[in-house]
Amino acid sequence: MNRTKKRYNRISGVYDCLQWPVETLFSKWRKKLLKEASGETLEVGIGTGKNIPYYPEGVVLTGIDLSENMINKAHKRSNKSSIPAHLRVMDAQHLQFGDNSFDTVVTSFVFCTVPDPVQGLQEIMRVCRNDGKILMMEHVRSDHKVMGRIMDVLNPVSRSILGDNMNRRMYLNMLEAGFKEENIEVENFWFDIVRHFRIRNIKHDI
Ligand SMILES: C[S@@+](CC[C@H](N)C(=O)[O-])C[C@H]1O[C@@H](n2cnc3c(N)ncnc32)[C@H](O)[C@@H]1O
Numbered sequence: 273m274n275r276t277k278k279r280y281n282r283i284s285g286v287y288d289c290l291q292w293p294v295e296t297l298f299s300k301w302r303k304k305l306l307k308e309a310s311g312e313t314l315e316v317g318i319g320t321g322k323n324i325p326y327y328p329e330g331v332v333l334t335g336i337d338l339s340e341n342m343i344n345k346a347h348k349r350s351n352k353s354s355i356p357a358h359l360r361v362m363d364a365q366h367l368q369f370g371d372n373s374f375d376t377v378v379t380s381f382v383f384c385t386v387p388d389p390v391q392g393l394q395e396i397m398r399v400c401r402n403d404g405k406i407l408m409m410e411h412v413r414s415d416h417k418v419m420g421r422i423m424d425v426l427n428p429v430s431r432s433i434l435g436d437n438m439n440r441r442m443y444l445n446m447l448e449a450g451f452k453e454e455n456i457e458v459e460n461f462w463f464d465i466v467r468h469f470r471i472r473n474i475k476h477d478i
Contacts, residue, residue: 276385276435280319280339287320287342295322301461302326302380305407305468311375314399316364316392317382318357321346327355334374336362364392372401377473380409383445384436393449397473406471413439414465442469452476 283290291298306326315323318335319342327333333350335357337343343359350357362368364379364386377400386392400406414420423439430438446456446469455472 277338279435280337281341284320284339284341284345287345288322291322297462298322299326301409301466301468305380305409305470306378308405308407308470309376309378310405312373313376313378314367314369314374315357315378316367316396317379317386318343318346318359319381321349321357323378323380324349324353324355324357329354331355331376333357334369335359336364336367338363365395367395367399369399371398372404373399374404375401376405376407378407381411383408383410383442384438384440389440389442389445390449393446393451397449397451397475400473402473402475404473406469406473408442408469408471409466410440410442410469411438411466412442412464414463416464419463419465442467446471450476 302323303326306323307328309327309331311332313331313333315333315335318337333355335346340361343361346357346359364382365388377396383389383392396406413423427437427439430436443458447453451471452474455474457470459468461467
């Protein structure tokens with residue numbers, strides 16, 4: 273995890289430039305997902321704050337990220353926006369918030385680097401209120417037989433060079449974390465590799 277932190281601290285200055293070629297597509301998908309956010313909202317792995325311009329008015333935003341340099345970039349973006357964000361350095365696997373603190377939790381392109389995705393998802397479930405919304409845009413392993421296999425083969429390379437797991441099975445991770453199938457809605461973009469997940473956070477023990 274320290275490697276991830278160091279990597280993002282190092283690339284924070286050029287992150288937006290590196291992303292620029294794909295951002296035309298991503299920005300449309302960000303906009304579509306984020307218009308559903310409402311109330312007290314937590315963004316996990318906020319990075320340089322690329323989602324900030326797409327939050328609807330009225331959202332009260334808290335953002336966390338492992339990398340302090342990425343957070344500093346997000347601060348600048350937040351200062352120029354009508355959505356002020358409270359930003360903190362924190363690990364997605366150990367969220368320092370009480371149970372049921374947020375109406376909405378958002379992630380985008382974060383879970384490919386979280387070491388234990390199930391633990392991260394359980395933390396999100398805990399801090400999101402009962403019947404709250406969890407909105408995620410993540411890249412995942414393709415269900416296509418050949419493409420999925422190629423992603424498995426390339427994953428060790430991608431993980432060692434970029435620290436990025438390209439073959440995460442997020443849907444299965446969600447079920448393992450305790451979310452129920454009937455509360456997870458999946459929408460595919462860019463084949464079935466980039467996906468929106470909308471989860472209704474029904475807490476069964478309440
Ligand atoms: C690919 S960037 C995505 C940034 C932003 N969400 C976006 O859509 O542009 C991944 C971000 O997740 C953060 N991150 C990775 N692992 C994390 C963890 N365990 N806890 C919190 N943030 C993490 C990184 O520091 C980085 O800023």
